[in-house]
Amino acid sequence: MGIIIWLIVGGVIGWLASLVMRRDGQQGILLNIIVGIIGAFIGGWLGGVLGIGGGDINDGNFSIGGLLLSLLGAIVLLAIVNLFTRGRAR
Numbered sequence: 001m002g003i004i005i006w007l008i009v010g011g012v013i014g015w016l017a018s019l020v021m022r023r024d025g026q027q028g029i030l031l032n033i034i035v036g037i038i039g040a041f042i043g044g045w046l047g048g049v050l051g052i053g054g055g056d057i058n059d060g061n062f063s064i065g066g067l068l069l070s071l072l073g074a075i076v077l078l079a080i081v082n083l084f085t086r087g088r089a090r
Helices: 002-020 029-050 064-086
Strands: none
Touching (some): 002 029
């Protein structure tokens, strides 16, 4: 049951990040899930490096802080993808 919730939350986080980065029309649900999950890992790593506790959704932490860290990580991931695909971050 945990993996299903993880996929749903990852999809929502990826979708929100794609809306922020204006890539929603280019991504499907599968890419949104992948971006959300990888973004959660990046957000957790950034939170650890910057000393912002709270964990991320990969730790089973579904707090507002954990979700925001995951969203931040997904936005960073999409900015990096934009650099390689378009030559500039939006």
